[in-house]
Amino acid sequence: MQKILEKIQLDAWIAALGEWEILAPAMEDGIWGYHPLDGAVRLDHSNTTQPPKGLSFPQREVFFSFEQIKGEPPRLTQKMPAATRRAVFGVRPCDGAGAVRMDKVFSDHVADPYYQNRRKNLAYVGLACNKPQGSNCFCLSVGGSPVATEGMDVLMTDLGDRYFVTAVTETGKALMSAAAKVFTAPTAADKKLVEKTHADAVAQPQRAVNDVDAAPAKLKASFDSPLWEELARACIGCGVCTFLCPTCHCFDINDESTGSSPIKGNRVRTWDNCQFPDFTMHTSGHNPRESLGARLRQRVSHKFQYFPENFGMPQCTGCGRCISECSVGIDIINTVNKVTGHVG
Amino acid sequence: MSDNIYLPELARIAHIKEEIGGERAIKTFRVEPVEGDTFKHECGQCAMLSVFGRGEMMISIASSPLIKEYKQFSIMRVGRVSATFHELEVGDVIGIRGPYGNSFPLDDWKGKNLVFIGGGVGLAPIWPLITTALAQRADFKNITVFYGARSPRDLMYRAELERMRGDANIQLSVDKAEDGWKEFCGFVPANVLDKKPSPDNTIAITCGPPIMIKFVIENLSKLGFKDEQIYTTIENKMKCGLGKCGRCNVGKDYVCTKGPVYSWAQLKELPEEY
Numbered sequence: 336m337q338k339i340l341e342k343i344q345l346d347a348w349i350a351a352l353g354e355w356e357i358l359a360p361a362m363e364d365g366i367w368g369y370h371p372l373d374g375a376v377r378l379d380h381s382n383t384t385q386p387p388k389g390l391s392f393p394q395r396e397v398f399f400s401f402e403q404i405k406g407e408p409p410r411l412t413q414k415m416p417a418a419t420r421r422a423v424f425g426v427r428p429c430d431g432a433g434a435v436r437m438d439k440v441f442s443d444h445v446a447d448p449y450y451q452n453r454r455k456n457l458a459y460v461g462l463a464c465n466k467p468q469g470s471n472c473f474c475l476s477v478g479g480s481p482v483a484t485e486g487m488d489v490l491m492t493d494l495g496d497r498y499f500v501t502a503v504t505e506t507g508k509a510l511m512s513a514a515a516k517v518f519t520a521p522t523a524a525d526k527k528l529v530e531k532t533h534a535d536a537v538a539q540p541q542r543a544v545n546d547v548d549a550a551p552a553k554l555k556a557s558f559d560s561p562l563w564e565e566l567a568r569a570c571i572g573c574g575v576c577t578f579l580c581p582t583c584h585c586f587d588i589n590d591e592s593t594g595s596s597p598i599k600g601n602r603v604r605t606w607d608n609c610q611f612p613d614f615t616m617h618t619s620g621h622n623p624r625e626s627l628g629a630r631l632r633q634r635v636s637h638k639f640q641y642f643p644e645n646f647g648m649p650q651c652t653g654c655g656r657c658i659s660e661c662s663v664g665i666d667i668i669n670t671v672n673k674v675t676g677h678v679g
Numbered sequence: 680m681s682d683n684i685y686l687p688e689l690a691r692i693a694h695i696k697e698e699i700g701g702e703r704a705i706k707t708f709r710v711e712p713v714e715g716d717t718f719k720h721e722c723g724q725c726a727m728l729s730v731f732g733r734g735e736m737m738i739s740i741a742s743s744p745l746i747k748e749y750k751q752f753s754i755m756r757v758g759r760v761s762a763t764f765h766e767l768e769v770g771d772v773i774g775i776r777g778p779y780g781n782s783f784p785l786d787d788w789k790g791k792n793l794v795f796i797g798g799g800v801g802l803a804p805i806w807p808l809i810t811t812a813l814a815q816r817a818d819f820k821n822i823t824v825f826y827g828a829r830s831p832r833d834l835m836y837r838a839e840l841e842r843m844r845g846d847a848n849i850q851l852s853v854d855k856a857e858d859g860w861k862e863f864c865g866f867v868p869a870n871v872l873d874k875k876p877s878p879d880n881t882i883a884i885t886c887g888p889p890i891m892i893k894f895v896i897e898n899l900s901k902l903g904f905k906d907e908q909i910y911t912t913i914e915n916k917m918k919c920g921l922g923k924c925g926r927c928n929v930g931k932d933y934v935c936t937k938g939p940v941y942s943w944a945q946l947k948e949l950p951e952e953y
């Protein structure tokens with residue numbers, strides 16, 4: 336399904352999606368992310384600082400609460416996410432690709448019910464990038480594209496005063512059908528224009544990871560490279576690079592206690608981070624990834640070696656956030672290129 | 680079982696035995712389901728145990744799959760959750776989810792000699808294997824158990840080991856000699872080299888502190904054991920047990936799903952991140 340939507344009709348489309356909660360890029364506490372729509376939708380911002388991953392995998396979530404009198408079975412109350420359908424507008428292709436990777440992690444081996452319950456109610460209405468959103472975009476070199484539909488339910492392309500709107504999934508069709516009258520059929524000229532816009536977008540210069548297909552073997556051969564320590568030396572272990580990454584999924588599980596007699600509290604999942612030393616530290620103090628270099632190697636190798644070995648695609652979608660937001664300039668493109676560049 | 684992979688079943692502590700006292704005390708807990716049946720497991724698999732309000736920890740299931748009534752766990756007091764476990768009493772109710780991980784291919788080893796080599800609390804993960812093999816004694820040739828700890832007081836499952844003599848060749852050792860100790864004095868790897876188990880038609884299974892495992896494997900190689908004949912387990916920090924939380928990996932493998940059991944031949948292929 337391909338349609339034209341006049342930009343002034345965007346709010347009318349959204350108004351017709353009464354059964355959906357609508358989220359769109361917005362600034363909250365000084366940070367751009369995806370938030371419930373408050374007023375008119377704005378899609379003119381460049382890519383958000385926070386990817387939409389928190390919508391399916393929140394930074395903190397309660398698995399269940401417990402209440403237990405000593406010696407008796409506890410009462411466990413599961414906290415499954417509510418089945419609200421949410422449509423997220425303005426998602427960029429690198430984040431659509433991020434969702435695809437998150438889906439793999441949370442469905443492989445066994446399905447994660449908390450993730451799945453949120454994800455199955457989420458629809459992504461994407462917006463193609465007519466030009467790179469920032470100087471660190473590199474989607475093209477990691478198998479993506481600024482106009483890719485991967486992970487999207489709908490993809491919109493900005494044609495000036497109109498959007499060219501393509502349904503990618505059945506959910507996408509349903510979203511468009513809910514407001515059939517606000518869309519018009521594209522003319523031959525519209526189709527030509529969108530093709531040209533897409534071709535121009537792909538032709539825009541971007542930074543690049545060299546030969547992503549060869550990276551798994553080259554990284555494997557570079558496990559003991561001294562470059563890891565050298566490149567990681569400046570890292571302050573803040574974890575921003577993974578918290579803002581659309582594909583980083585590591586988490587911790589802890590009990591938050593709210594009372595001791597009876598025992599009361601919540602079992603909680605929170606994001607965790609492979610750049611933190613205690614992430615892998617055993618209780619004995621032994622740490623399989625003791626040094627900054629070992630931890631940088633883990634982050635980079637997970638994305639460009641282990642994940643490709645397990646799932647046949649890199650776990651980096653080229654959004655550039657970990658580069659732009661790192662306060663000490665650790666750059667995943669340079670890291671991959673330097674380390675793999677030393678292997679013939 | 681519930682579809683919620685994070686929701687534990689409830690189990691009641693039926694029996695507690697103090698194995699070892701001191702700073703790194705070990706207690707063995709038998710737990711029974713509060714209601715109905717619990718999950719089945721295989722030798723080498725683990726379970727995520729929890730004390731509500733304190734958290735979860737991954738512990739090897741230390742009882743044979745042949746025992747259906749209860750599951751056994753031997754827990755060393757080291758940190759937050761394990762210390763709380765040591766305060767629990769018979770009748771207390773805990774959470775348990777699992778089973779996690781792969782298992783030892785015991786069926787493939789029928790007709791062979793088995794040499795078990797354990798150190799410290801590392802006897803627990805191979806205990807189901809030892810007791811299952813002994814319960815099916817006729818299926819195996821010689822069964823030898825090397826087990827060592829710092830001092831005689833630090834040997835766990837002592838009474839059970841003594842009862843096995845006759846069915847199995849039991850070789851105990853302590854790091855430091857004490858009055859009345861008649862068996863080997865020295866580290867476990869040295870005891871193995873001293874007793875020289877034959878590699879012919881034999882599988883060796885070792886579990887214990889990483890440094891012990893390293894030297895045991897070295898010495899087994901000296902005795903002519905091939906990498907494929909040596910099995911061990913690895914312990915990386917775990918939170919989910921489900922290949923999702925991302926912390927237990929060695930290279931591309933999440934130990935919680937692809938391990939913890941590896942042959943030395945398989946382990947050598949992985950980066951040394953354990």
Ligand SMILES: Cc1cc2nc3c(=O)[nH]c(=O)nc-3n(C[C@H](O)[C@H](O)[C@H](O)COP(=O)(O)OP(=O)(O)OC[C@H]3O[C@@H](n4cnc5c(N)ncnc54)[C@H](O)[C@@H]3O)c2cc1C
Nearest residue numbers: 618736737738739753754755757758759760761803914915
């Ligand atoms: C496959 C496998 C098998 C194992 N088998 C056995 C076995 O048979 N027997 C045995 O004794 N051990 C075994 N272990 C080791 C055992 O899992 C650890 O000793 C245990 O997890 C230690 O937990 P702890 O809470 O006592 O230690 P801690 O180091 O205190 O804590 C562990 C976790 O608890 C949480 N935590 C701790 N302190 C705090 C705090 N202040 N606030 C919030 N959270 C906190 C953290 O999330 C931390 O990761 C095994 C490990 C693995 C991986």
Ligand code: SF4
Nearest residue numbers: 570571573574576661
């Ligand atoms: S953002 Fe930079 S400094 Fe912070 S953990 Fe990542 S690499 Fe290290």
Ligand code: SF4
Nearest residue numbers: 580651652654655657
């Ligand atoms: S690794 Fe960096 S560039 Fe790649 S997807 Fe994650 S945040 Fe974006």
Ligand code: FES
Nearest residue numbers: 920923924925935
């Ligand atoms: S324990 Fe979470 S991935 Fe293995």
